[in-house]
Amino acid sequence: MTDRITIAESLPTTAVVRVSRASxxxxxxxxxxxxxxxxxEYIIPAIRRLPGLLHFYAGVSPKGSIVQVSVWDTDEHxxxxxxxxxxxxxxRRDMEAVGVTFTPIFNHPIDWxxxx
Numbered sequence: 001m002t003d004r005i006t007i008a009e010s011l012p013t014t015a016v017v018r019v020s021r022a023s024x025x026x027x028x029x030x031x032x033x034x035x036x037x038x039x040x041e042y043i044i045p046a047i048r049r050l051p052g053l054l055h056f057y058a059g060v061s062p063k064g065s066i067v068q069v070s071v072w073d074t075d076e077h078x079x080x081x082x083x084x085x086x087x088x089x090x091x092r093r094d095m096e097a098v099g100v101t102f103t104p105i106f107n108h109p110i111d112w113x114x115x116x
Contacts, residue, residue: 011054011071011073011113012073014073014074015071015072015073015109015110016071016072016074016075016078016107016108016109016110017069017070017107017110018068018069018070018072018078018081018106018107018108019067019068019069019105019106019107019108020067020069020081020102020105021066021067021102021103021105022065022066022067022095022102023064023065023066023100023101023103024064024065024066024098024099024100024101025099026062026064028098028099029060029064031098032060032066032095032099032100033060033062035094035095035097035098035100036060036095038094039090039091039094040058042086042090042091043087043090043091046085046086047070047081047084047086047087050077050080050081050084051077051080052072052073052074052076052077052078052080053070053071053072054070054071054073055069055070056068056069056070056071057069057070066100071110072107075109078107082105
């Protein structure tokens with residue numbers, strides 16, 4: 001798909017969605033949820049300093065799944081998270097300490113959007 005369709009929100013044609021996923025044993029939900037909240041205290045300020053961020057969402061499911069979805073103006077700006085110490089060293093360390101296993105992270109060009 002080469003054409004981009006935008007509904008309700010104007011994004012740069014270069015915008016990407018970055019999706020980070022992880023899993024853990026659901027019996028550890030309370031400690032994983034607490035660790036996620038703790039890591040947000042140092043990850044959020046670090047991410048706010050980066051140029052190009054449009055949206056960032058994070059969620060921990062009691063069913064053993066974690067997701068972080070962010071929208072960036074360019075792939076290059078999204079790639080900053082791959083080198084952000086607070087994310088790839090500190091956050092990974094703290095989450096792996098409570099049994100979280102990460103999957104590969106991908107950036108996706110945005111083909112279309114829909115906002116209610």
